[in-house]
Amino acid sequence: MMTCHSFICSNNNNHYYHYHQNFYSVAFGRRATSMAATTPTPVVFRSELKPVEQDLRTALNFPSSPRQRDLVFIVNPQGANGRTGKEWKKLLPFLRSRLGNDYNICESFTSGPRHAIDVTREAIREGADAVIAVGGDGTIYEVVNGFFWDGKPVASDNKEHLKPTALGVIPLGTGSDFARTFGWKNDPYAAVDRLAKGMRSRVDVGVITGNCGQQNYFINVADIHLSAKAGFYASKYKKFGNLCYVIGALQAFMSHYNQDFRIKVNEGEWEFCPQVTALCVGNAKFFGGGMKIAPNADPRSGSLSVVILQHFKWYDFIFNLHKIYNGTHLKVKNVSSRSVHSIEVEDISGRGGVYIQSDGEHLGFLPRKICVLPGAIEMIC
Numbered sequence: 001m002m003t004c005h006s007f008i009c010s011n012n013n014n015h016y017y018h019y020h021q022n023f024y025s026v027a028f029g030r031r032a033t034s035m036a037a038t039t040p041t042p043v044v045f046r047s048e049l050k051p052v053e054q055d056l057r058t059a060l061n062f063p064s065s066p067r068q069r070d071l072v073f074i075v076n077p078q079g080a081n082g083r084t085g086k087e088w089k090k091l092l093p094f095l096r097s098r099l100g101n102d103y104n105i106c107e108s109f110t111s112g113p114r115h116a117i118d119v120t121r122e123a124i125r126e127g128a129d130a131v132i133a134v135g136g137d138g139t140i141y142e143v144v145n146g147f148f149w150d151g152k153p154v155a156s157d158n159k160e161h162l163k164p165t166a167l168g169v170i171p172l173g174t175g176s177d178f179a180r181t182f183g184w185k186n187d188p189y190a191a192v193d194r195l196a197k198g199m200r201s202r203v204d205v206g207v208i209t210g211n212c213g214q215q216n217y218f219i220n221v222a223d224i225h226l227s228a229k230a231g232f233y234a235s236k237y238k239k240f241g242n243l244c245y246v247i248g249a250l251q252a253f254m255s256h257y258n259q260d261f262r263i264k265v266n267e268g269e270w271e272f273c274p275q276v277t278a279l280c281v282g283n284a285k286f287f288g289g290g291m292k293i294a295p296n297a298d299p300r301s302g303s304l305s306v307v308i309l310q311h312f313k314w315y316d317f318i319f320n321l322h323k324i325y326n327g328t329h330l331k332v333k334n335v336s337s338r339s340v341h342s343i344e345v346e347d348i349s350g351r352g353g354v355y356i357q358s359d360g361e362h363l364g365f366l367p368r369k370i371c372v373l374p375g376a377i378e379m380i381c
Ligand SMILES: Nc1ncnc2c1ncn2[C@@H]1O[C@H](COP(=O)(O)OP(=O)(O)OP(=O)(O)O)[C@@H](O)[C@H]1O
Pocket: 076, 077, 078, 079, 080, 081, 110, 111, 112, 113, 114, 115, 134, 135, 136, 137, 138, 139, 140, 142, 172, 173, 174, 175, 176, 177, 238, 360, 361
């Protein structure tokens, strides 16, 4: 069976290792060839010579230096309408010269949605120093979800690795909203410099629990109702860049009804929350390609910032759009904000049709509860 677990590693001697389970594939030979064009010889594609399971053991038992750990770059070649893959190719020589002396550089191109989750888990179990999401918020979201399994953090199989695997980000997406909270632009060279400096900081992660107990993690913003529906439509217009989010919001309004919810904050009493347009839970500040929806959110605060828009009509959205972009909308009538550790949400309208997204990814279930996991992941900042 073709499994999704794979990454290719190289050290400063330009020796490449494919890490993947259960198959060796012509496709990876092709990918590796394109990499070889950017690097001097010798290049050894070990998996073309041996069964991969053997190759995996060999690579793990004989690293180029016992002190060198892996940096695993998970690249979404389709991110930003294909720009991510092109930028990555240009970035690779710089990245190798900047980081190749200290780390084994490993790369994995995602083959489709959710692939990054599996590769991240595999990399953490194999003791990677860091897993770096190369792409947009959807790729970061999948990598973050790979840090967890069955409700618990994934850990290295090698108990000698006391330093946990860190999350890294090379923002190269359409919106790249998570990066904005840190003031980072879609500048991959600046991102490589950050990785080289290697400053780590604990960041919070949000966890959404569904009615059947299913869990989903987010690091940026989870949101319910209109904005989530807008995100769903926006994903069809990515070729228009950041404008896709405004187009998505206008399309979402066409079939939108504000609905009555009830919410419970920090395990308190249920509160009636009438005519909700959108309920957004920010671990970080931005969504929708630069809308500062949760200006008070801080991923290092140990809490989440809940922003609720009520009674909005489409023209209120248009009229206040500039305020949503610059984060001054909290002063607008029918907008409220509060800091929480947990929130439970129920649609009591009986109408249904409520969308939810987690870091821009559409979820097929309504949340029972959304909580913060303070300092759950170490991130390279
Ligand atoms: N090989 C692939 N082919 C198609 N889609 C992919 C592939 N790999 C990953 N994906 C999906 O692409 C989606 C979008 O990727 P990503 O977030 O990196 O870019 P973006 O949408 O342009 O940026 P942003 O989310 O910041 O606006 C992800 O949700 C992911 O599931």
